[in-house]
Amino acid sequence: MSEGVEWALHSCLNLAWIGPGRAVTAARLAAYHELPAAYLNKRLQALARAGIVTSVSGPKGGFRLARALDRITLMDVVTAIEGPDEAFRCTEIRQQGPGAGHPRTYAAECAVAGAMGRAELAWRRELAAQTLDDVRQRAELQAPTAPERLRRWFANA
């Protein structure tokens, strides 16, 4: 998984803490965690395409959350950044080579792909069951002063 997922998740939390009214540039969001701005901008554009953030143009432009954190799951963000493909990709090697049988043999999903798919489903279910608001609440319990420190820094930007 690319580091873009980590960046995107933290950026969504940061946008929530900054507040819903304000758009923030990729450069400012990147500076807050010393990330490369151009790469973070690409991730934010991917979040915009997925409807998680909104890209606002103009002198006060930038990015803001498109919806509340309790309506954004970890699955939404992972899919926006990594794409919808399964991690395990069955290339149907059972149908290749001298052991290949009659095409009707392959009507049912390959048992290997099915087993790997069940594990991936468990992962996706857990990602879909957790919203960014759940994560925000835990983050605030751990570091109660962090949101205020963040707001001050972005206010002085």
Next chain:
Amino acid sequence: MSEGVEWALHSCLNLAWIGPGRAVTAARLAAYHELPAAYLNKRLQALARAGIVTSVSGPKGGFRLARALDRITLMDVVTAIEGPDEAFRCTEIRQQGPGAGHPRTYAAECAVAGAMGRAELAWRRELAAQTLDDVRQRAELQAPTAPERLRRWFANA
């Protein structure tokens, strides 16, 4: 995830169907599914390092299963091929930049990493709960004649 996981899983099933007594070369295992032999050999070496298969040298050498399929889980094979690292790697960006707080703030795991880790744990649990013997049984229900076809081909090799 690399295609090596798919190759490794199928190769373990094929070794089980061939039978426990016989070592088979990477070239033969590769030919059975038209895979690139040198790349498959690397995956089989990784399985050998993980104790899933045994590498046998000599003129009748090759690979054979090191233990029965019901003692090999999907997790064993995925870890052997992909390594033990988590798919989501937390790089602790919360500690970088102007928002970074006092080091004691970071005693607890990052809430983002924790949430992603719970999903990964669900995936690993499901991989660990399924043995290759479970997969073999389902594969044989789907294609009852495939093991015999495989044995004939490897016997004539």
